[in-house]
Amino acid sequence: MPVSRMTKDEIKDAIVSKLQRQFGCDVSDATDDQLYQALAMTVRDEVMERRALSRGERKRQQAKKLYYLSAEFLVGRAMHNNMVSLVNEKEYMQALDELGIDKTRIFEREPEPGLGNGGLGRLAACFLDSLSALKLPAMGCTIRYELGLFRQHISDGFQVELPDNWLERGNIWEICRLDQAVEVRFNGYVREYSEDGRMKYQLCDYNAVQAVPYDMPVLGYDSNMVNMLRTWSARAINPLNMQEFNRGQYVEASEDKELVETISKVLYPEDNHEKGKELRLKQQYFLSSASVQFAVRDFEKTYGPRWDMLPDKVMFQVNDTHPGLAIPELMRVLIDEKGLGWDEAEAITRRCFAYTNHTVMQEALERWPERMVSMLIPRIYMILQEMNRRLCADLWNHFPGDWNRIAQMAILAYNQVHMANLCVSTCCMVNGVSQIHAEILRKQTFRDYCQLNPSRFIGITNGITHRRWLMQGNPGLTALLDETIGEGWHKEPMQLEKLMPFADDAAFVERFDKVKRANKERLCARMERMQGVKMDPDTIFDVQAKRLHEYKRQLMNILSVLVLYNRIVDDPNYTVHPRTFIFGAKASPGYYRAKLIIKLINTVSKLVAAHPRASQMIRIVFLENYCVSAAEVLMPAADVSEQLSTAGKEASGTGNMKFMMNGAVTIGTMDGANVEIYNEVGPDNIYIFGLSADEVEASYSTYHSSRIYETYPEIRRALNQLIDGTLEPGNPHMFQELYHALLFGDNGGMADPYFVLKDMPSYLKTQGILGEDYSKRHGLWLRKAVINTAKSGIFSSDRTITEYNDKIWHLKPLVLD
Numbered sequence: 028m029p030v031s032r033m034t035k036d037e038i039k040d041a042i043v044s045k046l047q048r049q050f051g052c053d054v055s056d057a058t059d060d061q062l063y064q065a066l067a068m069t070v071r072d073e074v075m076e077r078r079a080l081s082r083g084e085r086k087r088q089q090a091k092k093l094y095y096l097s098a099e100f101l102v103g104r105a106m107h108n109n110m111v112s113l114v115n116e117k118e119y120m121q122a123l124d125e126l127g128i129d130k131t132r133i134f135e136r137e138p139e140p141g142l143g144n145g146g147l148g149r150l151a152a153c154f155l156d157s158l159s160a161l162k163l164p165a166m167g168c169t170i171r172y173e174l175g176l177f178r179q180h181i182s183d184g185f186q187v188e189l190p191d192n193w194l195e196r197g198n199i200w201e202i203c204r205l206d207q208a209v210e211v212r213f214n215g216y217v218r219e220y221s222e223d224g225r226m227k228y229q230l231c232d233y234n235a236v237q238a239v240p241y242d243m244p245v246l247g248y249d250s251n252m253v254n255m256l257r258t259w260s261a262r263a264i265n266p267l268n269m270q271e272f273n274r275g276q277y278v279e280a281s282e283d284k285e286l287v288e289t290i291s292k293v294l295y296p297e298d299n300h301e302k303g304k305e306l307r308l309k310q311q312y313f314l315s316s317a318s319v320q321f322a323v324r325d326f327e328k329t330y331g332p333r334w335d336m337l338p339d340k341v342m343f344q345v346n347d348t349h350p351g352l353a354i355p356e357l358m359r360v361l362i363d364e365k366g367l368g369w370d371e372a373e374a375i376t377r378r379c380f381a382y383t384n385h386t387v388m389q390e391a392l393e394r395w396p397e398r399m400v401s402m403l404i405p406r407i408y409m410i411l412q413e414m415n416r417r418l419c420a421d422l423w424n425h426f427p428g429d430w431n432r433i434a435q436m437a438i439l440a441y442n443q444v445h446m447a448n449l450c451v452s453t454c455c456m457v458n459g460v461s462q463i464h465a466e467i468l469r470k471q472t473f474r475d476y477c478q479l480n481p482s483r484f485i486g487i488t489n490g491i492t493h494r495r496w497l498m499q500g501n502p503g504l505t506a507l508l509d510e511t512i513g514e515g516w517h518k519e520p521m522q523l524e525k526l527m528p529f530a531d532d533a534a535f536v537e538r539f540d541k542v543k544r545a546n547k548e549r550l551c552a553r554m555e556r557m558q559g560v561k562m563d564p565d566t567i568f569d570v571q572a573k574r575l576h577e578y579k580r581q582l583m584n585i586l587s588v589l590v591l592y593n594r595i596v597d598d599p600n601y602t603v604h605p606r607t608f609i610f611g612a613k614a615s616p617g618y619y620r621a622k623l624i625i626k627l628i629n630t631v632s633k634l635v636a637a638h639p640r641a642s643q644m645i646r647i648v649f650l651e652n653y654c655v656s657a658a659e660v661l662m663p664a665a666d667v668s669e670q671l672s673t674a675g676k677e678a679s680g681t682g683n684m685k686f687m688m689n690g691a692v693t694i695g696t697m698d699g700a701n702v703e704i705y706n707e708v709g710p711d712n713i714y715i716f717g718l719s720a721d722e723v724e725a726s727y728s729t730y731h732s733s734r735i736y737e738t739y740p741e742i743r744r745a746l747n748q749l750i751d752g753t754l755e756p757g758n759p760h761m762f763q764e765l766y767h768a769l770l771f772g773d774n775g776g777m778a779d780p781y782f783v784l785k786d787m788p789s790y791l792k793t794q795g796i797l798g799e800d801y802s803k804r805h806g807l808w809l810r811k812a813v814i815n816t817a818k819s820g821i822f823s824s825d826r827t828i829t830e831y832n833d834k835i836w837h838l839k840p841l842v843l844d
């Protein structure tokens with residue numbers, strides 16, 4: 028039965044009637060919240076109708092299903108996105124206009140689910156969008172964190188963290204599935220006994236937690252396909268300890284409940300860094316166990332106990348090692364609950380799992396103390412021991428006597444559980460997220476494993492959904508593209524290439540420029556409204572927006588701005604094309620140096636603003652609380668995309684792709700997916716600077732940042748300003764720590780391990796060229812910008828998902844409508 032989409036008039040009627048029946052009001056006296064609710068319910072009705080259709084078809088077609096397991100899903104707001112996918116966005120917009128409803132204001136009433144830190148979480152969200160668009164059956168699984176990533180406020184230049192209580196006003200997009208709750212067991216001890224000549228294992232005296240799923244629909248673009256994002260919430264099985272309660276100990280009676288429910292209380296705000304906290308381990312097992320138990324149960328309902336068929340019907344993709352405990356959990360379920368033997372269970376498990384690595388930074392590789400694991404999940408620990416025993420025996424055959432190497436590759440070694448080794452040793456495929464990253468995994472991180480079986484190690488370059496990041500975020504450019512090259516690119520993003528001839532079409536370029544200008548004005552309006560900051564849309568919008576991390580080198584950016592400032596102050600004839608340097612970045616609350624860099628950015632901003640001539644040419648703006656919704660306004664307004672990571676450190680980057688798609692030109696290193704961007708647009712349409720990954724690797728032993736300090740007076744001057752009172756006259760020691768880290772290193776480490784000073788001369792020079800090119804807007808710069816959009820189709824996550832499916836998952840698209 029085909030589902031129809033609502034017309035403008037039906038939408039108007041629906042909104043009016045929802046207001047009436049839900050809230051007893053009409054458009055003229057409804058609050059913004061009521062308007063939002065009524066509109067969201069209208070959209071939800073349309074989405075859910077499609078949900079029913081695709082769910083039935085998946086069951087009927089007995090389709091293989093992917094479980095994308097991820098500790099983070101940074102989905103962003105749903106409403107506008109759903110309108111785009113329903114393909115009646117225009118009707119919705121007109122309906123709202125005719126009802127006299129302010130669209131932006133109403134959309135902003137929707138709380139943004141901030142269930143992720145950055146790239147890894149946002150990637151998972153883009154993947155779900157593409158899975159649905161391509162009609163591939165999948166379920167995203169994550170934790171329903173009551174508090175998402177903290178909201179960031181800047182006070183006196185410092186980051187202040189505020190709780191993100193995103194569920195406060197309810198979440199209209201989720202459905203609670205109490206009927207599908209499962210039990211997750213912690214602690215206790217394992218009783219071993221034999222029955223019918225077989226060893227049995229039973230967990231005793233455990234603490235049980237109920238995992239309650241809440242599902243959010245993800246509608247595919249123009250596809251009638253709805254996949255679900257399942258978020259697990261922790262609930263105490265006994266909400267009250269009745270013994271305590273009956274003794275009148277009311278507070279104590281609910282203590283257990285509080286403790287259990289902390290599991291899904293808050294998202295850890297660390298990005299590319301792990302701290303081995305027990306609660307984090309609890310979260311990881313909670314997510315892994317609940318998801319695996321559900322998947323097995325769902326399989327059994329359709330196919331019965333045909334466990335040999337499991338790998339043909341169920342696939343788990345492990346998004347980094349965070350949900351890696353799903354691997355021993357499936358072993359546990361198959362052996363302890365379904366009665367399979369070890370070899371059988373292992374053969375099935377191996378075929379069901381694949382692992383994506385997202386980082387080569389040593390400090391981000393997860394290792395858990397064995398003692399902690401054995402206390403928290405004793406049966407899983409036993410399984411890990413047996414997996415490790417068999418693994419090491421096998422490795423001994425390949426590398427006889429090479430104990431060091433075997434310890435490096437083991438699941439258990441040095442009293443730690445090595446999560447990456449768990450994943451790499453068992454998964455049928457292991458992938459990196461860009462070509463250079465995959466190469467580093469093969470040659471360095473997982474070299475020994477790769478030697479044994481190279482074909483398992485592949486690279487699949489990340490992608491972004493062009494629906495959210497272009498069609499939804501940049502309606503101006505979308506309309507221009509539709510008019511110029513047709514609408515085919517909505518479903519086949521490679522068709523953006525049809526734009527290439529228009530890079531030299533003066534009339535088109537003029538209109539492209541106008542769109543950019545309007546987007547810059549939209550950003551200016553948002554900045555003024557949210558932070559009271561006025562920005563000039565006639566300046567270059569030079570943007571670095573990403574998590575704050577030393578390897579991403581926001582410090583290099585701001586120090587270079589300081590150098591530029593000094594030139595202007597020193598030389599009354601020195602001019603540059605006016606620029607606004609925009610920063611958006613959250614720092615992990617415990618990452619002192621990252622927070623200090625935020626303060627530095629804001630301090631330099633004040634310094635520049637106080638100088639009459641410098642402030643005419645440069646402006647530094649810190650965009651507070653960078654999040655998905657902010658990015659949707661920021662990306663389309665950018666002229667320049669800053670991608671400055673030390674080569675070899677950024678696994679891929681995905682912000683780089685969002686900027687490019689919206690016609691910003693990249694200045695960056697040959698790192699992560701910048702390499703692919705370079706290959707697409709060619710050397711004339713990107714600004715590359717700095718050391719290559721190989722050069723970085725070769726320089727560790729010989730690099731002395733002090734040489735740079737001695738050789739380059741401008742850099743020396745900027746560094747000295749960190750400690751001579753120029754910046755914070757009241758507290759000249761404030762930035763000493765940064766000065767010291769760059770020139771001397773800290774607690775035994777090398778000075779400037781991310782080569783900030785080393786790459787600065789090259790960066791400054793390249794920025795100079797970029798500025799001059801920008802001044803030749805027509806005939807030079809805009810051509811580059813158009814080419815960037817035209818070549819961005821390959822970075823659609825539709826391409827990425829197609830690659831995952833061809834190489835790893837082998838799902839079949841559902842036949843719908």
Ligand code: 26Q
Nearest residue numbers: 146147297298299301385460677678679680681
């Ligand atoms: C681990 C253990 C304990 C606490 C926190 C963590 C943790 C949390 C988040 C470790 C890492 C992350 C996030 C990593 C991440 O976002 N990586 C990025 O992934 C993107 C998608 O592939 C890439 O584009 C980026 O290059 C990469 O940095």
